[in-house]
Amino acid sequence: MATPYLSLYVRFEGSVEVKYLLTMLGFLPFIVLVRLATFYIFGLYNRLWRYASINELVAIIMAVTASSVVLTVVMYWSDSGIPRSSYLLTWLFNIALIGGSRLGVRILYHIRQRQASRSVNVLIVGAGDAGAMIAREIQQRVYDDKKVIGFIDDDLGKHSQMLYGAKxxxxxxxxxxxxxxxxxxxxxxxxxxxxxxxxxxIMKECKKTNCTIKVVPGLYELIDGKASIDQLRNVDLEDLLRREPVRLDLDEIANYLAGKRVLVTGAGGSVGSELCRQIAKIGPQSLILVGKGENSIYEIDRELRGKYPTLPLKPLIADIRDANRINNIFDTYKPEVVFHAAAHKHVPLMEMQPEEAVNNNVFGTKAVAEAAERHGTAIFVMISTDKAVNPTSIMGASKRLAELVVNNLSKSSKTKFIAVRFGNVLGSRGSVIPLFRQQIAAGGPVTVTHPEMTRYFMTIPEAAQLVLQAGAIAQGGEVFVLDMGDPVRIVDLARDLIELSGFIPETEIPIVFTGIRPGEKLFEELLTAEEGTMASRHEKIYVANLRPISKDKLNRGINKLKTLAAAEDIINVLEELVPYYREARSVHGIKTATDKQREKEYGETSGRNQSAAQ
Structure with missing residues (x-):
């Protein structure tokens, strides 16, 4: 009501003739009615102004403009005599007063919130896209009681620049x-x-302070590349081992998975379940989840159904060693792409029971691979391990033999059979990280086998994504080797994890060295050390140049393994079939079956000689 008179006062510099005031008074009821109706139509009366933003300001401008157009047309054509400049002034004053009063509510609420409790001052390391997103969300979510006081960035060109109100x-x-x-x-x-x-x-510098330290997850976790304050979490060991992000050809991956029937064995395991998550995002025709453990299959099935309710999922409980059951599954669901992740992988346990390692890792792989060939599967990807390189353990030798089985099938099959090797996966079941966390939670000690024990590590999402990429570039018959980066000392992992848990290594949480376990190496060889590698079409994936083995020799050895029960006999056959197994065990100080046989013969001979002497 006041703005029409205020515009006249400004227009005539304080000396308004009475006729203009009377004319405006006559139009005043019409003006109020038009304004109220327009503001109602644009929803200005059902907004929470304490959370007002640019959207609310735009709504005010549109409402005032629409009502001003109506009033101007009516008053101008009614020959009211009101100066045209006053219409523009009225429009400006309405926006200023209405917008100011509404947005003032937010300013007042903001001030009261800040006064109610002391703000947490936040320093953001990284003045890039992720840092900007986090700063914007902190500003918008005033109820989170945080205040960005500034940014840190090593780019000198950004210094003293302002970003969302912080320097x-x-x-x-x-x-x-x-x-x-x-x-x-x-x-x-x-x-x-x-x-x-x-x-x-950066963490080393941050630890010099007493601040709470949060981190935005790496790109392997942020598949869409977008950061949010909801994703902030405490720094974890996976962050400290974070590697440079790997370029993925998503179109190439989608070409062989989208709209296809995909089967994953070991789907309830660490790598298998992550493969299922990644595959589900691509949109296969159906996803068949095969595993022996009913609880793990139930969990991944329930998770995927919650995220992808329209995706046809087939959770199946099956043992890969049961060739008839596996064959029936392939006959029923006819998978076009298979990822074989099921395996026994615990080195010391398999060292004590080699028959289980061979039955699951060799004969189980053989059953799944032959079913895939029999039913016309297009691509078969086997998940292998760096322990298959110069193996010193039963587990490593059994996985190497499984590679040979898959490689031999590829020579005469239309199915593209490949294997993908990588090292330890952080946080996977049976790995060292969950063990360390349990030991720290119990107050220690943290047990490490040897002070110089080193391993290659990658995260579960990274491993799964590179496996999918390897399937996209497969021609058939390859054993792909993933670039594992630099090896890491296990004792350094233990110290980092103790510090991240808020304790002082070897003071509050002791570290105890227990000795190398059966079948373990002090360090894993570089993945290129077996017989050399060739580059592939992907910068982080290589192709191993494998020593060939004849099909007849392989089949004779596998048939012999089926009849054996004694551990030493199984090891003897593995030494015959797997290149470097005997040599590698000798180099690493592990007695081979031949060594044990010689010792036995020497002991018997020595005993006979002593008896003869007596």
Whole structure:
């Protein structure tokens, strides 16, 4: 009501003639009615103004503009005599007063929230896209009681620049000083694409402070590349080992999986279940989940049904060693692509019972692979291990023999048979990380076999994505080797995990060395050490040059294994079939079957000689 008179007052610089005031008074009921109706139509009366944003401001401008157009047309054509400039002034004053009053509610609410409790000062490391997203969300979610006081970035060109109201204050070398100067309570590392080495350096600087440290997950977890404050979490061991992100050809992967019938064995395991998650995103025609453990299959089936309710899922309980059951599954569901992840992988356990390692890893693989060939599967991908390179363990030798079985089938089959090798997977069942976490939770000690024990590691999502990529570039018969990066000392992992749990290594949580277990190497050879590798079409995937073995020799050896029960006899056959097995065990100080036989013969001979002497 006031804006028409205010516009006249400004237009005539304070000296308004009475005729204009009377004319405006006559139009006043019409003006109020048009304004109210227009504001109602644009929803200005059903908004929570304490959360007002740019959307609400746009709604105010549109409502005022629409009503002003109606009033201007009516008053102008009624020959009211009101100066045309006053219409524009009225429009401006309406936007200013209405917008100011509404947005003032948000400002008042914001001030009260800040006064109600002390804000947590947040320093964001990384002034890129992820850092900007986190800063914007913190600003918008004022009820989270956080305040961004600045950014850290090593790019000197960004220094002193403003981003969402906060300045880029310095490099990572300045973190300690900035924390003290600005009274920072929380540091957020918003750099999802950096590698583990750089993240460890940043963490080293952050640990000098008493701040809470949060991190945006790496790109392997952020498949869509978008960061959100909801995804912030405490720094974990997987973050410190984060590797450079690997380029994936998603179109190439989709071409052989989208709309296809896909079967995964070991679907309830760590790698198998992650393969199922990745495959489900691509949109197969159906996904067949095969596993021996009913609980694990139930869990992944329930998870996928919740995320992909329209995806046809077939959860099946089956033992891969049961060739008839596997054949029936293939006959019923006719999978076009198979990922074979089921395996026994625990080295010391398999060392004690080699018949189980051979039955599951060799004969189980043979049953699934032959069923795939028999039913015309297009692609068969076997998940292998770096322990198959120069194997010293029963588990490694059995997986190497499984590779030979798959490789031999590929020579005369239309099915593309391939194997994919990689090292240890962080957080997988039976791996060292869950064990360390349990030991730390119990107050220690943390047990490590040897101070110089080293292994290659990758995360579960990374392993699964590279397996899918390997399937896309397969020609048939290859054993693909994934680039595992640099080896990591197990004792360093233990110390990092103890520190991340809030304890001091060897002071609050002791580390105890227990000795190398049966079948273990002190270190795994580089994946290129067996017989050399060739590059593939992908920068992180190589093709191993394998020593061939004749089909007749392989079949004779496998047939012999079927009849054996004694551990030493099984080991003897494995030494005959698997290149380097005997040599590798000798090099690493592990007695081979031949060594044991010689010792036995020597002992018997020595005993006879002593008896004869007596």
């Amino acid at each position: 880029v204050l310095g490099t990572r070398d300045d973190i300690t000083r900035i924390v003290v100067d600005c009274q920072v309570q929380e540091i957020v590392i918003a750099m999802p694409s950096i590698g583990g080495r750089l993240l460890r350096q």
